Amino acid sequence: MLYLGIRCWKFASLFLSLNSNTELGADAEKSPLGKREQGKELLRLLVWVAVCLGVPLLVLSGKPKPVPDLRAEDAPDVAGMIRELRAAQPDSIGIGNSMMFTRLGRKPEAMSDLTGRRFHFLYKGGADATVWFLMLKNIVQASGVRPKAVLLFVRDNELTAPYFGKDDAASTYRDGLRGSTEPELDRFIQAARKGPEVTQKMDRWLVTAFSFPEWQEIMSRRMMDVAMDLGGLGAPKKAQRFALSARFGLEHLRGDLAADLPVVDELSLMTGSYEQVADASLLPEMLKVAQSCGARLIVFRVKRRPDALTHLPEEPDAMRGYAQFLGDWLKERGGAFFDETYDTSIRLADYLDGDHIRPERQEWYRDYFWQRMNGLFP
Amino acid sequence: MIFQSLDYLVFFAAVFAIYWQLPRRGQHVLLLLAGYFFYGYVHAWYCILLGVTTLVDFAFTRLMEDRPERKRLWLTCVLVSNFSILAAFKYFGFFTENLLAVLHGLGWELPRPEFEMLLPAGVSFYTFQSCSYALDVYRGQTWARRNLLDYAVYVSFFPQLVAGPIERAGHLLVQFETPRRFNLGVIRDALFLILWGLVKKRVIADTAAVYCNKAFSLSDSTFPIVWAGALCFCVQIYADFSAYTDIARGSARLLGFDLCQNFNHPWLAQSPADFWRRWHMSLSAWFRDYVYIPLGGSRGGGLRVARNLMLTFLLSGLWHGASWNFVIWGGWWGALLVLWRLLDHWLPGFTRGAGAGRAALRWAVTMVLVNMGWLMFREQNFSELVRQFTTSPFDAPIDDWRIGGFFVALMGLYSLPLWVHAALQKPLIDQWDSWRETRAGFTIQLVAGAALSFLFFSLSSRATSAFIYFQF
Numbered sequence: 001m002l003y004l005g006i007r008c009w010k011f012a013s014l015f016l017s018l019n020s021n022t023e024l025g026a027d028a029e030k031s032p033l034g035k036r037e038q039g040k041e042l043l044r045l046l047v048w049v050a051v052c053l054g055v056p057l058l059v060l061s062g063k064p065k066p067v068p069d070l071r072a073e074d075a076p077d078v079a080g081m082i083r084e085l086r087a088a089q090p091d092s093i094g095i096g097n098s099m100m101f102t103r104l105g106r107k108p109e110a111m112s113d114l115t116g117r118r119f120h121f122l123y124k125g126g127a128d129a130t131v132w133f134l135m136l137k138n139i140v141q142a143s144g145v146r147p148k149a150v151l152l153f154v155r156d157n158e159l160t161a162p163y164f165g166k167d168d169a170a171s172t173y174r175d176g177l178r179g180s181t182e183p184e185l186d187r188f189i190q191a192a193r194k195g196p197e198v199t200q201k202m203d204r205w206l207v208t209a210f211s212f213p214e215w216q217e218i219m220s221r222r223m224m225d226v227a228m229d230l231g232g233l234g235a236p237k238k239a240q241r242f243a244l245s246a247r248f249g250l251e252h253l254r255g256d257l258a259a260d261l262p263v264v265d266e267l268s269l270m271t272g273s274y275e276q277v278a279d280a281s282l283l284p285e286m287l288k289v290a291q292s293c294g295a296r297l298i299v300f301r302v303k304r305r306p307d308a309l310t311h312l313p314e315e316p317d318a319m320r321g322y323a324q325f326l327g328d329w330l331k332e333r334g335g336a337f338f339d340e341t342y343d344t345s346i347r348l349a350d351y352l353d354g355d356h357i358r359p360e361r362q363e364w365y366r367d368y369f370w371q372r373m374n375g376l377f378p
Numbered sequence: 379m380i381f382q383s384l385d386y387l388v389f390f391a392a393v394f395a396i397y398w399q400l401p402r403r404g405q406h407v408l409l410l411l412a413g414y415f416f417y418g419y420v421h422a423w424y425c426i427l428l429g430v431t432t433l434v435d436f437a438f439t440r441l442m443e444d445r446p447e448r449k450r451l452w453l454t455c456v457l458v459s460n461f462s463i464l465a466a467f468k469y470f471g472f473f474t475e476n477l478l479a480v481l482h483g484l485g486w487e488l489p490r491p492e493f494e495m496l497l498p499a500g501v502s503f504y505t506f507q508s509c510s511y512a513l514d515v516y517r518g519q520t521w522a523r524r525n526l527l528d529y530a531v532y533v534s535f536f537p538q539l540v541a542g543p544i545e546r547a548g549h550l551l552v553q554f555e556t557p558r559r560f561n562l563g564v565i566r567d568a569l570f571l572i573l574w575g576l577v578k579k580r581v582i583a584d585t586a587a588v589y590c591n592k593a594f595s596l597s598d599s600t601f602p603i604v605w606a607g608a609l610c611f612c613v614q615i616y617a618d619f620s621a622y623t624d625i626a627r628g629s630a631r632l633l634g635f636d637l638c639q640n641f642n643h644p645w646l647a648q649s650p651a652d653f654w655r656r657w658h659m660s661l662s663a664w665f666r667d668y669v670y671i672p673l674g675g676s677r678g679g680g681l682r683v684a685r686n687l688m689l690t691f692l693l694s695g696l697w698h699g700a701s702w703n704f705v706i707w708g709g710w711w712g713a714l715l716v717l718w719r720l721l722d723h724w725l726p727g728f729t730r731g732a733g734a735g736r737a738a739l740r741w742a743v744t745m746v747l748v749n750m751g752w753l754m755f756r757e758q759n760f761s762e763l764v765r766q767f768t769t770s771p772f773d774a775p776i777d778d779w780r781i782g783g784f785f786v787a788l789m790g791l792y793s794l795p796l797w798v799h800a801a802l803q804k805p806l807i808d809q810w811d812s813w814r815e816t817r818a819g820f821t822i823q824l825v826a827g828a829a830l831s832f833l834f835f836s837l838s839s840r841a842t843s844a845f846i847y848f849q850f
Contacts, residue, residue, distance in 0.1 A: 041562035044820060048566055051824050052573070056832035215836045220585075223791050223837070230790075231783030233776070240784060243777040247596075247603075254597040254762070353595075 060212045075176035078139065081122065085143040090120035092377060093295070095135050096153030097127040099302045102356035103153070103365050110363070115370055117377070120147075124173050129159050130185055133282040134177035137289050148378045150295045152286075155302055155355060157322055160281035184285045253353040274325040287333055296378050297335040299326065303343055305351045336376045379419040380844055381625045382579055389416065394632055398560050406531045406554065409633070413534030417499075424498045427463060432533045434459045435508045436526055439515045443522040456512040460505045467497055472700030499848045500540030502697055506664055508533050511547045513668055520547045528554045537629040541622045541847040543640040543660035550635065558634030563814060568631035570827055574799075575624030577830045578617040582792050584839035586614035589785050594756060600774035602782025604766045606789075608753040613789045615752065615846055616644060617796065619658070622845045643800040644748075648740040649729065650714040653748060665694050683719070688712035698755075703763065707754040714747055795833070 085093075092115075094100055094108070101123050104111055108119035122135045132152060140150065152159065178185070225237060232240045278284070290297040301323065327337035340346065345368065352358040357365050379386050393412045397405055418425040438452040438459075445452075465473075481488055511532075514520040523529045532551045538544075545551075593599065593607025623640040630637045640660050647653035654662045673686040688709065695708015722729045728736065750767075757763040774782075799807075806813065806822070813819030 038562060041566075045562055045566050048820075048824055048827060049569070052827035052831045055828045056835055059832065060835055210835060212835055216838065216840070219836045223788065224784075227784050227788035227791055231785070231787030232780045233783055235780050240780055244781060244784070247777065247781055248592055252596050252598055254595060353597075 057210070060215050064215050064218045076124070076173055078177060081139050082143045085120060085122075085139060085145055088118060088120045089145055090147050091117040092119050092149040092151060093140055093147045094119065094121045094123070094151045094153065095132050095140075096123050096151075097131075098123075098125045098356055099155055100153035101125075102352065102359075103302065103362065103369065105362050105366070110366060111370075114366055115374075115377075127173065129154075129282050130188065131174050131177065133185060133286055133289075134174065134179075134182070136286055138177055138179050140295075141289050141293055146294045148295060149298055149376075150290045150293070151298045151300060153300050153302060155304065156319060157326075159299060159326070160277050160283055184282060188280070188282050274322055274329075277322075278326070278329055287330075287335055291334065296376075297330065298373075298376050299330060299335065299337045300373070301337070301339040301341060302355060303340045303346050305355045306348050338373060338376060340372070379416050380848075381622065381629075382576060385419070390629060390632075397633060402557060403527070406527050409531045409536070410527065410534060413531065413536040413539060416536035417534065417539055421498070427467075427498055427501065428504065428534055431460060431463065431505060431508050432530045435512050435533075436523070436529050439512050439522040440524070442512075442515050449516060453512060453516045457509065460509050460512075464501060464505055467501055469696075469700045503542045503544055504533055504539060506661075506697075507544050507546075510544070510664060510668065511551070514547055520551075523551070525555075535630070535635070537626040537633075537635075538637055541619070541626070541845055542658075543623060543626070543638045544664055545638060545660070549638055553635050560634065564631055564634075566823065567810075567814070568628045570823060571624050571628035571631065573827060573830050573834070575621040575628060577795065577834050578621035578624065579845070580838040581833050582796065583614050583618035583621060584843060585792055585837075586610045586617065586789060587843055588839060589788065590614050590756070593785065599766065599769070600778045601769040601771040602774050602779045603785075604753070604769055605749070606782035606785035608749045608756070609786055610789055611752045611756045612749055613793050613796075615755075616641075617793070618846050622847060643803060645745070645796070646741070646800055647744050647748070648737060649744055650711065650718050650747060653744060654711070654715075661694070661697070665690050669693060680719070684716040687715045691715070701758055702760060703754055703758050706763075707751055710751050710754055714751075795830075 088108075090108070094104060094111075100121065104121070106121070106123075108121045111119040122139060124131055124135075136150065140147070228235075228237045228240050235243075287297050323337075323339050323341070327339070330337045346365075350357055350361045350365070379389065389412070393408065397408055400408060414425045414428065417428055435456050438456045441452045442449050478488055511520070511529075515522045528551065532545075532547070532554055535545075535550070587610075590607055590610035593603050593610060596603060599607070620641045623637075627637045638660055640658060642656040642659065644653055644657040647656055670686055670690040673689060674682055675686060676683050689712075691708040691712030692705060693708070695704045695706070695711070698704040698707070718729065728740065753766060754763060757766060810819070813822070
């Protein structure tokens with residue numbers, strides 16, 4: 001800190017001396033402070049910056065007092081999932097987020113009955129490609145089961161686009177799925193941070209140096225607890241949390257909102273070739289893991305919610321080229337790709353909210369899904 | 379480029395470091411380049427619009443002085459040019475959509491135009507700022523500038539380019555024409571202001587946004603959830619917009635400029651008119667000076683004043699966005715101001731009476747009205763808005779009351795710093811010039827800075843979003 005202080009002082013003195021040389025521009029007014037006062041003011045400024053940054057960071061660098069079961073609610077039960085998978089011995093495994101379970105249902109039995117094959121689902125709402133990769137590697141591969149097909153449900157280019165870190169709803173879940181080392185995942189996460197090289201490096205450094213996720217979690221949880229005590233009309237906090245999560249479940253959500261409609265990551269479509277984008281993503285690793293389990297990797301791109309006039313959400317021109325590329329890329333490597341985006345049979349009335357399908361239309365959807373996909377499953 | 383990003387930090391640090399090494403003309407060239415880089419960071423073609431607005435307004439205002447016999451024509455050219463840009467980029471979709479709906483009602487089916495335009499960020503802000511200059515020149519309140527560089531920097535000054543405050547030539551442009559000084563004392567104040575803005579955005583507004591979005595995402599929301607959602611939005615929009623202003627003002631101060639105040643604790647308002655004197659003050663002043671007063675202002679009979687108020691606020695609503703809910707919101711405020719004037723006539727004891735009880739009652743009524751307005755502002759689906767306004771408190775289950783209570787309590791906790799700020803306005807902030815150099819003043823700023831910094835690092839919301847007013 002002392003070293004940093006001396007460096008800052010030297011820089012500021014140099015800065016001031018440069019200013020006096022250029023007279024802040026020949027037409028600038030002179031500073032109202034004399035040299036002595038300027039020195040005093042500079043000292044105050046440096047003390048202020050040092051205290052404002054130093055004291056909070058010193059406090060936050062300590063370990064916060066843990067809140068019981070803080071992460072338990074959202075952490076995955078990896079061992080339990082592996083046990084269930086072994087017991088199911090499925091032919092086909094579906095991996096995805098709400099795009100999958102609002103289409104095929106949360107339980108795989110209906111798909112199994114419809115197709116005569118044993119289905120098994122692994123999903124997490126809000127999950128992205130990093131979570132799907134970990135599910136495939138640390139649950140499917142780790143379980144030792146040998147499915148014939150692994151089905152991935154994706155929206156637009158989210159399989160390869162670096163969405164990570166934008167609205168990271170599934171971070172606790174992802175952390176719970178991690179193995180002891182995850183070099184491919186870490187490489188992808190680092191590459192996913194956008195921006196010019198300099199800011200990329202700085203961003204990484206800042207995120208490491210100035211983020212205090214444990215404190216953030218504990219502080220926000222404490223705020224919530226106090227608010228529940230004050231506004232919850234005496235109900236136990238556990239009951240309030242349960243009521244909150246139930247009240248904002250999918251079945252209560254509005255159908256007219258675009259809240260769950262992320263736009264296509266245009267920048268990543270335009271950055272480099274599609275080949276480079278695919279190689280930099282987790283897709284090659286996913287394909288490798290699926291093949292090592294003896295499964296065919298099938299990627300299914302869901303249709304985005306159209307508007308009342310059947311227009312699809314705005315999509316960059318490059319998206320069609322990307323979808324074509326992804327299909328060819330997978331086919332060349334033994335995988336498969338199906339894109340239902342331009343299928344006119346799926347209408348606005350079939351959607352609940354965002355890109356989710358209504359529960360009452362799921363049976364029809366499953367049936368329609370299988371009509372189209374049957375041939376791709378080995 | 380958004381203020382709460384590393385990109386902005388790097389960009390600003392680079393500009394700041396070079397800026398103070400340059401003579402005034404060099405500073406202006408740098409600010410111009412920086413302004414266009416900042417504005418074109420996402421889409422470079424935005425800069426073309428900015429450039430066109432600047433050149434057109436500069437040229438025609440010069441003509442106003444060089445050929446004053448056609449002053450009116452030159453002003454018309456400026457206004458047509460500026461409002462055409464606004465109409466094309468902001469209102470084209472809205473007008474065609476409504477026109478097609480009317481024609482559909484008459485039995486004529488016309489195809490929807492295929493081309494859609496992306497709304498350039500902040501176009502309403504700099505257009506209004508540039509218009510105000512032309513109007514001031516026309517009225518003889520300021521003179522037409524001969525230096526294009528000064529004027530171009532004034533229009534493209536990046537701290538306030540995309541979300542204001544909407545400056546006037548008499549306040550900001552003159553600052554470009556006078557030398558500025560590097561003052562270390564001001565630097566500390568500016569950094570404090572930026573820190574305060576960051577806390578408001580990342581801690582308060584982004585957290586409020588999460589709960590507000592939740593409340594407005596329900597298809598079957600009940601009375602307590604609807605109104606708790608409106609309150610969350612009230613906290614979100616104030617913290618969000620005033621955060622932008624604070625960061626803009628702080629950034630400008632670091633470059634030696636003083637931007638005008640845009641907020642004066644709107645939550646303390648005791649009447650609709652008082653609210654608009656405290657909320658988005660630069661826009662209110664713009665509409666007052668260039669729309670309300672030219673229409674006749676408060677002169678004339680009650681009906682005439684009512685018409686002026688309604689027109690001004692309907693236009694102000696439309697300024698916010700090309701959507702009916704903003705027009706309704708503007709109409710709501712116009713109607714409230716008219717009604718309050720009537721109330722002032724009928725019940726002066728209530729609207730003007732002294733005493734804490736009456737003031738508290740006025741404040742409570744105003745806050746209810748403000749939140750009703752925010753509901754109209756936030757909800758873009760008209761049938762949903764009607765449903766929300768007609769929910770009955772007696773139909774809500776107890777769990778929904780608990781959720782509503784939880785949301786309200788949480789917003790109360792997160793907005794505590796805003797209340798503390800309001801409480802300190804008179805004794806401390808208004809007197810800051812006399813406090814700044816004292817040991818007590820320094821200690822207060824030190825403790826407050828450390829506390830804000832702690833809040834920023836420990837309570838920032840995980841999810842962040844663009845500033846709400848960017849879309850206008």
